[in-house]
Amino acid sequence: MRNPTIALSGILLTCAFSLCAQSVDTTKIKPAFREVNEYVDDNENCLRCHGELKYIIENQGRVMTELMCPDRVINRDAYYSGVHKAFSCLDCHSYEFEVFPHSVEARVTEMLLCMDCHGYDETFSKYHFEDIEMEFAESTHNMPEFTCWKCHDPHSYKAFMRNADDIEEAVLYDNSMCLSCHADFSRFMLLTDRKEINVVESHSWLPNQVAHFRAVRCIECHTEINDSILIAHKILPKSEAVRNCTECHAKDSRLMHTLYKFESLEKRKVGFVNSIMINNSYVIGANQNVHLNRLSLIVFGMTLLVIGFHTYLRIKKQKKS
């Protein structure tokens, strides 16, 4: 054989399929997957194990069923509806992963990151990946082993905010990214030696906590506003997080520069300041109605005038008598 690498790969592949006894289950392939991806059958070679919560291995007639590490489980529905839905697994992962058991070399291979494909490419310029990279460099998240994938799972990530029809759903999706580590100490401790954070306790100063968590993203207060990118990535240290209520609860609300920044279709409501917010929510202080404000001032002023005039007449009468 001319190429020993191909020969070796062939032997290893044969060996791999004899070790991995999990067969491809075609019933798990939905027609919708094929509509968005040409490599569905190829991907099943990976997903027959990584698409399940358990996998089966067989060696010398002995069969073992093992739990798949949760971080390595790929949800088919999420994958084929995410931003990378058209990809083959091997577009990003080394061909060495076709061999089972996966070699240590394959497992410690440096993974592709966002910038490897999206950076400095005119096709993706509207996403401003370069600016995001710069923001990340200044962020508190910039620490060893922290990559884009810690928040943006490439196997399920959706550009929710950009196409948000339902802000509340987008907020939930976005906050889940933060909470996947900040509310799960087993993941949090992988990157830091800090003590466990109790998000509810650390935000106990915030009135109507549930309403806030439901209506705004963590990054509304925990990032620095950047006008050039849709979602700010410079996560600020805890001490620099916004704690002043009137940053949002005011006419010039911060939310218009963050959460509602690029809302494409502003469905205005008659007379409301920052009206885009009231499609989903109501922010005291930020959503005053200018017509009601004016009307209330006019009515109040007229009442004072009548009272003033009445008082004047009473004083005049008293002086006469």
Add this chain to the structure above:
Amino acid sequence: MATKKIYLYPIWIRLWHVINAMTFLLLVATGICLHYASADNSLIPFQISVGIHNICAIVLSVNYGVFVIGNVVTGNGRYYRKWRKNLWPKLWKQFLFYAVGIFKGEPHPFPITKKQKFNPLQKISYVFAMYLGMPLLIISGIGLMFPERISNTIFKISGLLFYDVLHIIVGFVLSLFLLIHLYTCTLGDKPGTLFKSMINGYHEEHE
């Protein structure tokens, strides 16, 4: 000139009234600060306003409960009944007195007696303020205090928006009522006479 004294305001009403007045004034002040919140200028900081507003709202609501129960138990509620009888002629008569008669030195068309504590204008405004305005204010306020519990949409608009606008409108109308109420309280024999009544419980007027 002889002075007529009628004991009209028992201690529980005076206590209820003073708590109601104090909390309502604080609610108006903090409510304005919240509505016109700004990072640059705010009479009372937002977070403090929220705290004061919430505490006063709870006190006012409990106090309102005392008022309703007290009216049933003590019979004070009789002063608020039968407000619709000959309503318009009575209102007109009272209005004319405030608009014209008072300057001519005419006698009160509906003098205060043990049986008739309020004139028709007072009666109707108190009935609407206490039995319509206050419940609406309290219910919408509870909704805003527990925003996670209210419906997402009411009448095809955001539930929060509905409750907030209702709260602001009712709050404003009741604030206006307070302003007029304060002014009409200066219309006694002397500007301070009616205020004094709410302290010692006795309505006084020259015969």
